[in-house]
Amino acid sequence: MSHPSDRQAPDLAALIARNRPRFRTATEFVEAAMREAILEGVLPAGAPLRQEDLAAAFGVSRMPVREALRQLEARALVEFHPHRGAVVAEISxxxxxxxxxxxxxxxxxxxxxxxxxxxxxxxxxxxxxxxxxxxxxxxxxxxxxxxxxxxxxxxxxxxxxxxxxxxxxxxxxxxxxxxxxxxxxxxxxxxxxxxxxxxxxxxxxxxxxxxxxxxxxxxxxxxxxxxxxxxx
Amino acid sequence: MSHPSDRQAPDLAALIARNRPRFRTATEFVEAAMREAILEGVLPAGAPLRQEDLAAAFGVSRMPVREALRQLEARALVEFHPHRGAVVAEISxxxxxxxxxxxxxxxxxxxxxxxxxxxxxxxxxxxxxxxxxxxxxxxxxxxxxxxxxxxxxxxxxxxxxxxxxxxxxxxxxxxxxxxxxxxxxxxxxxxxxxxxxxxxxxxxxxxxxxxxxxxxxxxxxxxxxxxxxxxx
DNA sequence: TGCCTGGATATTGGATCCAATTTACCTGTC
DNA sequence: GACAGGTAAATTGGATCCAATATCCAGGCA
CATH class of the missing domain: 1.20.120.530 (GntR ligand-binding domain-like)
Incomplete structure (x- = not known):
């Protein structure tokens, strides 16, 4: 039932659709999906995280995205640059x-x-x-x-x-x-x-x-x- | 100035005034001040964290408070109960x-x-x-x-x-x-x-x-x- | 020519507004 | 008198709106 391409091709859209129903608040959902996306490399290190784009991709407003980004910041998965936006934490x-x-x-x-x-x-x-x-x-x-x-x-x-x-x-x-x-x-x-x-x-x-x-x-x-x- | 309806401890105001100028975004400021308040026991374990009250105490709107709470949640200092609010993490x-x-x-x-x-x-x-x-x-x-x-x-x-x-x-x-x-x-x-x-x-x-x-x-x-x- | 300055633009940070959910209370019935 | 149901108030979650700041580009000046 799941061909390789299904779970293999983890583009952001698929990852979002897969996780959407599991969470009750949008913030939780966005946070979990983004964490997975970062850890799996779907969002590569250094990638800029435009709130507007992410919000559109998740089908929510910017606010749950912002809260999710803050949680990921506390986990050192993203970095905030005041007034310049967030990026996926670099690897080194x-x-x-x-x-x-x-x-x-x-x-x-x-x-x-x-x-x-x-x-x-x-x-x-x-x-x-x-x-x-x-x-x-x-x-x-x-x-x-x-x-x-x-x-x-x-x-x-x-x-x-x-x-x-x-x-x-x-x-x-x-x-x-x-x-x-x-x-x-x-x-x-x-x-x-x-x-x-x-x-x-x-x-x-x-x-x-x-x-x-x-x-x-x-x-x-x-x-x-x-x-x-x-x-x- | 602080009448009975204020549910937070009295010297939260002092802690706020002391830290205000050090940060450039309100979220950072609120996050740091609340972390200090929790760690120092000013906000005791189990205390309910009403966003409106905190926002008033910090002189900001609810939004920076919400973002700060999310960061503190990721650090296990507060717990969120969906639609019921956040409380200071219990000790045991x-x-x-x-x-x-x-x-x-x-x-x-x-x-x-x-x-x-x-x-x-x-x-x-x-x-x-x-x-x-x-x-x-x-x-x-x-x-x-x-x-x-x-x-x-x-x-x-x-x-x-x-x-x-x-x-x-x-x-x-x-x-x-x-x-x-x-x-x-x-x-x-x-x-x-x-x-x-x-x-x-x-x-x-x-x-x-x-x-x-x-x-x-x-x-x-x-x-x-x-x-x-x-x-x- | 190169650097600095100033304004336009894009993007974030913050405030306000609206909707959804929970809780508490009140009422009515058993 | 107690419990169930329903309604209203309070509070959070989410969306939209406005302001502040950084970047980028053009133009002027040394």
Missing amino acids: AEDSADIGAIRAALEPAALRLSLLHLTTDDLALATELIAEMDAEADPGRMGELNRRFHMTLYSRAGRPRLLALVEQHLAAADRYLRFQFSALGYHPRSQDEHHALLAACRAGDADAACDIVVRHVIQAGEQLSAFLDGRG | AEDSADIGAIRAALEPAALRLSLLHLTTDDLALATELIAEMDAEADPGRMGELNRRFHMTLYSRAGRPRLLALVEQHLAAADRYLRFQFSALGYHPRSQDEHHALLAACRAGDADAACDIVVRHVIQAGEQLSAFLDGRG
């Missing part, structure tokens, strides 16, 4: 390293809190997600699967704020991952690490699992930094 | 533990990145801030000094996003710290830890410094959790 090697440092700090903490409370269902789901990743070629879907895999392992941490932060930065990293993926191709080493991570979780070995996560994050960050530095 | 033992877990993860990471780049000026400033804390009785000022002390030690990490996150959660913790301070009094143990932390930084001993920070955060969190649990 420094920012990538910044996000990597945050992930390397937060994710082991979440994993450690979650590890012992993971159910067999959780582990089964994680296994399934790894398998799906093997079969997936689209960078967008891949990023989502990767995010869900990690979040599944952290999900029992019982710390909503911590998990929200982890998810937020996992998503932020996706902006880079997608970039990297389409430029370099995805390398299987990451999948090996996923398997190793899952094995450590099954064994309940927190130290080993955290170690793998940290290395996983750092190594991805370094590769990306090198790539971004290389192209300027 | 769980949330305190949540913030503690985040700080315990982020702050050692920031410290480790910053430690070797600290200048003698930084260390001198940190020393001064500890001394000021000894002399300070007001919980509000104390919280600010504590925050500045910590941030001084992290300031050379060279990771803007990480530092912003740390500062944000340090400030969030302040909401609890202030609460604790006025209920329990401040205990000198924390100051001892500050001295020990500074000594480790001077010595360039990252492991020891991180260890102290983690224990510092965890112990504050536990004491606070116990206190909050105790009162319901």
